[in-house]
Amino acid sequence: MSVSKQEIKTLARLSRLEFSEEEIEKFAPEFEEIIDFANRINEQVAGDTGSIREVVSRTVKWEDLREDEVVESLPNEKITSNVQAENGYFPVRRVVK
């Protein structure tokens, strides 16, 4: 399967990564190899991939779902302990103009 440079650029943008032109040049064939490798799984199941999920996935029973009972939340100091909180908020660089 061929991977275009444009597809690499789109993926990079979605993943918030920046690459130089040379890197993108290099990644396209590498991605092709990775995808071809992954595609070998499809070959193993003789073309029928539609039913795989049903076969392999485990299910959760109704009674094992969580009951709607409130559990105490963490105090604000604890929740924000990894950041320099401001008035209890997580501050980040402004995301809108």
Next chain:
Amino acid sequence: MKYRLVSGLETHVELATATKIFCGCTTAFGGSPNTHCCPVCTGQPGTLPVLNKKVVEYAIRAGLATHCTINTTTHLDRKNYCYPDLPKAYQISQFDKPLCENGYVELESGKRIGITRIHIEEDAGKLVHESGYTYIDYNRGGVPLIEIVSEPDISSPEEAKEYVEKLQLIMRYIGVSDCKMQEGSMRCDVNISVMEEGATEFGTRTEIKNMNSISYIEKAMAYEYERQIEVIEGGGKIVQATLRYDEHTGETSVMRTKEDAQDYRYFPEPDILTVVIPEEKVEEIRKGLPELPTDKLHRYIDELKINPATAKLLYKYKRVCDFAERAFALGAGVKNTVNLIVGTLYSKLETEEDKEKFALPVSAEEMAKLVKLVDEGKVNITLAQKTLAKMAEEGKPVSEYIKPEDVAGMDDSELTEICKKAIEANPNAVADFKAGKDKAIFALYGFVKKATQGKADIKKADEIIRGLIK
């Protein structure tokens, strides 16, 4: 050239569960920032989501109330996007196997607006933009939502309004959400395109995001409809885009176009197993559904013979209906009950919210007692209205205002005596009445009302007076 408006709505409804969709934090509205949070809903590494049973139950309820099919085997999916309102950089939602599919909401005209699907998902956090920073509050993050996606069956702003109001009413009736648009517990994305009359293909559509008021939805739709026609008539093409509506200017503007459309890279959520819902559970939920608004309205009009205008004033407020129906069950006549509610109690309930809450200190039992006095002709409607108004203010029982002796004393012979006096005291009115001026009898009513301090049943007095004059 004539154009047709084609529109579909995506409506987000916050579910009224006590806890969030994947953790036990409270869903209470407001609260100091980041105080309704835990490691799960702030996306800390190593945490795992556990699905709230009630979320599934409420979503099924919503699905059944809108005539959807329930997918009893359902799974969740990851919707990836990078924005600080999502601490995990993905939202857990549903993609290819929504819980509910293929339903409809019926408008008053009988037209059905199709429901494509209803799926469950988590809400995002709230962002506050100030100076160079964006401040994040994750209290709302993880609050359960259902997204109700309609078919492009809506063909006017009026239909959109009615559809949203109907949805709101249904969700409130079945108790899954308070649907307060101003608090954000109900919000709509509006898809709009126009097509020439007789055309077979839909035009290119635009989407107006995050509408939080029904009147804005109507205005935005009307504006966007005109705008699209103007573009087409001017020889231009509609560009597929996401728009925002400016409440102040009443115009739409572009947020993003198709070129920078999001690619969410959905995939099955590996942290939550496929959910299998027993058929019996779905049946149990179906049986537990209350009478739905449209059914109630029809029953009020067709069976209880309430006039349509009054029925419409009642059925919108579930608590009012519950109150009225309890009074009916206690033997209160339908006509007098609803007239007293709409005529007297509603004047104490000014806003929509007041009517929804219906927090008046009048019990259905006391209401029934009062109405029965009117039904039996022992108290006339004017006195009943005055009494009820006082009851609604002071919260005291009927017996505080209308003593048994007042009621018992007003038998037919006593009333006849008073009517005789009324005739004697108003010779002119009697003469006019005899001469064919039917309205002259009002003077006699006035006398009777005054003499009995409003306790007399005027209908009965009317009969007696007419009998005596002839």
